Amino acid sequence: MRDLWLGLPVLAQDLLLLLALLLPLGLIGLAVLRGFAPAPLVRAMLWRFRWANALFVLLIAVSVGLGIGLLAQERGLRAGTAQAADKFDMIVSAPGSEITMMMAAVYLQPTSVPLVPGDTYAEIADHPSVRIAAPLAFGDSHDGAPIVGTTAPFVAHLSDGALDGRAFGAEGEAVIGARVPLALGARLEPAHGTGDAAEHGAHEGTEFTVVGRMAPLGNPWDNAILVPVESVWATHGLASGHAPDSPTQLGPPFDARYFPGTPAIVVKADSLAATYGLRSQFDQRADTMAFFPGTVLTRLYTVMGDVRQAMSVMAVVTQGLVALSVMVGLMILTRLFRRNMALLRALGAPGRFVFATVWSYAATLLVSGAVLGLAVGQVATLVLSRVVSARTDIAIAAPLGWPEIHAAAGFTSLAAALALLPALTVLRQPIIAGLRA
Amino acid sequence: MALALSVSDLRVVAAGGRTLLDIPALDLPPGAALGIRGPSGAGKTTFLHAVAGLIDRSAGRIAWGDTDLAALSAGARARFRAGNVGMIFQDFLLFDELTALDNAAIPALFAPRGRRAGLREAARANLARLGLTDPVRDVSTFSGGERQRVSVARALANRPAIVLADEPTAALHREAADRLIADLVSVARDGNRTLVAVSHDPRLLDAMDRVLTIEDGRPAERQAA
Numbered sequence: 001m002r003d004l005w006l007g008l009p010v011l012a013q014d015l016l017l018l019l020a021l022l023l024p025l026g027l028i029g030l031a032v033l034r035g036f037a038p039a040p041l042v043r044a045m046l047w048r049f050r051w052a053n054a055l056f057v058l059l060i061a062v063s064v065g066l067g068i069g070l071l072a073q074e075r076g077l078r079a080g081t082a083q084a085a086d087k088f089d090m091i092v093s094a095p096g097s098e099i100t101m102m103m104a105a106v107y108l109q110p111t112s113v114p115l116v117p118g119d120t121y122a123e124i125a126d127h128p129s130v131r132i133a134a135p136l137a138f139g140d141s142h143d144g145a146p147i148v149g150t151t152a153p154f155v156a157h158l159s160d161g162a163l164d165g166r167a168f169g170a171e172g173e174a175v176i177g178a179r180v181p182l183a184l185g186a187r188l189e190p191a192h193g194t195g196d197a198a199e200h201g202a203h204e205g206t207e208f209t210v211v212g213r214m215a216p217l218g219n220p221w222d223n224a225i226l227v228p229v230e231s232v233w234a235t236h237g238l239a240s241g242h243a244p245d246s247p248t249q250l251g252p253p254f255d256a257r258y259f260p261g262t263p264a265i266v267v268k269a270d271s272l273a274a275t276y277g278l279r280s281q282f283d284q285r286a287d288t289m290a291f292f293p294g295t296v297l298t299r300l301y302t303v304m305g306d307v308r309q310a311m312s313v314m315a316v317v318t319q320g321l322v323a324l325s326v327m328v329g330l331m332i333l334t335r336l337f338r339r340n341m342a343l344l345r346a347l348g349a350p351g352r353f354v355f356a357t358v359w360s361y362a363a364t365l366l367v368s369g370a371v372l373g374l375a376v377g378q379v380a381t382l383v384l385s386r387v388v389s390a391r392t393d394i395a396i397a398a399p400l401g402w403p404e405i406h407a408a409a410g411f412t413s414l415a416a417a418l419a420l421l422p423a424l425t426v427l428r429q430p431i432i433a434g435l436r437a
Numbered sequence: 438m439a440l441a442l443s444v445s446d447l448r449v450v451a452a453g454g455r456t457l458l459d460i461p462a463l464d465l466p467p468g469a470a471l472g473i474r475g476p477s478g479a480g481k482t483t484f485l486h487a488v489a490g491l492i493d494r495s496a497g498r499i500a501w502g503d504t505d506l507a508a509l510s511a512g513a514r515a516r517f518r519a520g521n522v523g524m525i526f527q528d529f530l531l532f533d534e535l536t537a538l539d540n541a542a543i544p545a546l547f548a549p550r551g552r553r554a555g556l557r558e559a560a561r562a563n564l565a566r567l568g569l570t571d572p573v574r575d576v577s578t579f580s581g582g583e584r585q586r587v588s589v590a591r592a593l594a595n596r597p598a599i600v601l602a603d604e605p606t607a608a609l610h611r612e613a614a615d616r617l618i619a620d621l622v623s624v625a626r627d628g629n630r631t632l633v634a635v636s637h638d639p640r641l642l643d644a645m646d647r648v649l650t651i652e653d654g655r656p657a658e659r660q661a662a
Contacts (some may be wrong), residue, residue, distance in 0.1 A: 041546065167499065347524060349547040
């Protein structure tokens with residue numbers, strides 16, 4: 001059975017799960033409504049207290065929407081951060097925290113860390129299976145955009161060659177991310193430091209000209225200004241990475257003797273096997289640390305997965321509580337229909353018909369709330385995605401997926417079962433007391 | 438076909454033990470019209486509810502034809518009402534959000550599928566007979582007299598043998614009340630229906646074959662003039 005299930009296409013699995021989750025709703029509906037047509041009365045009940053009913057629907061929709069919106073957002077965040085790290089196969093740095101280094105190198109949230117010396121860099125760069133070994137240099141910014149020193153081959157790797165203009169070919173040239181509000185040919189002066197602590201004028205006389213713009217990457221590098229690493233070193237009064245007799249040389253190979261050090265080296269190897277080999281080689285040394293950002297993210301996701309499970313449980317519990325509150329509200333609301341229900345029974349309507357009418361009324365509110373909740377969830381994820389993207393520069397697409405549809409379907413079935421309670425309450429009310437109410 | 442009413446030793450006692458109704462014997466031939474009068478709180482409406490089979494705990498016999506309602510379960514009494522009884526209330530008890538036709542055809546909603554169309558047509562014909570020519574208008578736009586006529590049409594939708602009316606003219610002005618009395622008597626007589634009407638309205642009571650006065654839950658009968 002398990003093999004049969006696993007052998008099904010994913011779409012078929014999702015559809016079948018959806019049907020299974022909606023099955024209780026269908027079965028309850030069939031059992032309750034069989035032989036009756038209470039729709040006109042239900043419409044009348046919905047219309048009579050339309051504002052109160054609308055409030056109930058809205059309450060349910062917000063509860064469902066926020067629950068599934070948060071779940072979708074968490075999934076989108078995982079996908080966005082993973083996609084952002086896509087171009088960073090392996091990072092080598094001085095020993096320390098992998099997460100700190102990943103945040104610095106991939107998500108451009110640098111902190112003060114020890115530097116990898118030139119001979120270690122040379123060892124990595126000279127390795128026969130290394131295709132790219134890009135040193136990174138941080139510390140400056142322009143108008144809020146971080147300036148990152150690196151190499152032209154890394155720019156080509158990062159942008160997949162999708163450049164408007166060209167990569168930098170000389171000191172004083174810059175390539176900008178897609179969201180940097182500068183035009184090709186624009187000139188910029190770096191400020192020392194980043195954010196509110198940036199010191200304008202600290203690098204007076206240093207200027208970059210924008211010669212290329214990368215296509216959108218969906219990560220913080222969209223907001224970065226990439227310049228030759230030699231320029232960053234020179235700006236800070238450090239050696240250029242090359243021997244004094246090669247003053248115009250740009251990019252690798254670097255001369256270890258004149259290499260000022262780098263906080264992180266982004267490494268791209270020929271093959272996956274080679275990448276693993278390199279990590280093994282440089283992670284077992286006392287002076288370096290090598291890690292895959294993807295693996296670090298996976299470990300983070302595992303922790304987040306626990307949080308996610310807790311969030312899911314909390315969302316379900318919250319929705320259950322809201323459904324219960326709505327049930328109590330409905331029980332109170334159905335007292336307003338007490339005379340009408342007593343009338344039906346006085347006219348000879350079977351108890352099951354009255355039951356079906358009240359259940360249909362309650363179920364309509366709950367199902368409408370759940371469906372509207374999907375729309376609220378979609379809007380919530382759009383808003384959250386924009387807020388998070390604006391704060392992290394990580395492109396987050398969090399459309400509602402099957403898990404959210406399944407959650408809404410499960411809630412609907414649960415609510416349909418809970419809707420039996422107010423119907424039962426009405427049925428237990430004495431007819432004569434109802435007629436005199 | 439009209440049904441005779443035969444009540445014997447009918448007693449309804451309140452939860453606290455107070456006797457609400459005590460009718461030793463009452464016989465009404467098929468197709469007759471019985472008016473019930475008496476002071477407020479005397480037990481008139483309780484009597485109407487009892488003969489409608491709406492009171493769960495009553496002692497004695499309430500027989501419509503061969504059917505003793507007092508011996509039936511609540512479900513069986515509901516089925517009896519659905520097939521044989523039409524009820525009219527003082528304040529109409531209509532669904533204001535529905536049209537006159539939808540209100541008059543409410544019994545169709547819980548009738549067997551095969552009878553629904555027929556009941557709806559009967560409701561339409563009843564509205565026309567009662568002078569309500571715009572059956573698709575919302576009843577909220579109707580006058581009091583028109584609303585009560587809609588409730589009469591609803592009571593007649595299932596072609597009942599018995600019509601039970603609780604103060605049907607109490608909420609109407611004189612002209613509308615007179616018209617309703619004429620309609621009520623007419624539909625009862627023409628349809629050979631047994632009519633029981635609780636009322637304080639002398640004109641309605643005068644139109645009945647018999648009038649039963651109930652005081653303190655007990656009968657004090659007089660023949661109508």
